[in-house]
Amino acid sequence: MAEDIVIKLTAELFKTLGHPVRIKILHMLAGGERCVCEMIEETDVEQSNFSQHLGLLKKQGLIDSRKDGQRVIYWIAYPSVTELVRAAEQTLSEQISHSHSLLKFLK
């Protein structure tokens, strides 16, 4: 079925988003394009590992890049990527407030 393909693609998209370093990258790019050298200073992961995570995000089409001298500039490919991350954080906060009201109920 065609629906199964959509399901697979959706799962793949989520899987690509399912790593803290990659979420951090998307956060760092949310305000606009940045070079790798800048971003890597804000994380504690090795350069080669960081580059691999960038590669995964790019392979999935969530970010894009260009070369600028010896630097490489990355940016978020389209706005709904950022929106999706925001939506997840919204879901999280709902989940937390949900369990909070549950705690109140148990008091």
Added chain:
Amino acid sequence: MAEDIVIKLTAELFKTLGHPVRIKILHMLAGGERCVCEMIEETDVEQSNFSQHLGLLKKQGLIDSRKDGQRVIYWIAYPSVTELVRAAEQTLSEQISHSHSLLKFLK
């Protein structure tokens, strides 16, 4: 930093959503609660595997369950879970239309 915890939780949420069987489950539950026996017939995965995926979704708090006789009924814990899956599919379709217009440009 507290932001790092949010990032970790966000990544974990996405990771939980990052499997086709689990997305399928959320789809099957989108219309309302269902028992396992019903859902499992609409997939081609083994019972024990299906149960494990249900367990992961429940552990993450995305679905909840109750027992009804010898059946177990599952439902989506709160609406933004469904919304998040929809948002991902929206992102996907934007991505596709994006590449479509790119293809047109190359013609």
Added chain:
DNA sequence: AGATTATATTATATTTTTATAATATTATAA
């Protein structure tokens, strides 16, 4: 040209996920 900087790639070890297989639990029915 040779050294240095920024980044990517590749190979591989480690860790985590996933699927399979077997068994356990719980409720109902015969």
Added chain:
DNA sequence: TTATAATATTATAAAAATATAATATAATCT
């Protein structure tokens, strides 16, 4: 009460993701 049905749990094998380490590439600077 034994059998059957629905589901979960556990152990483990197989596959995939991740991190590490080493090396490669490409641009700039001396």
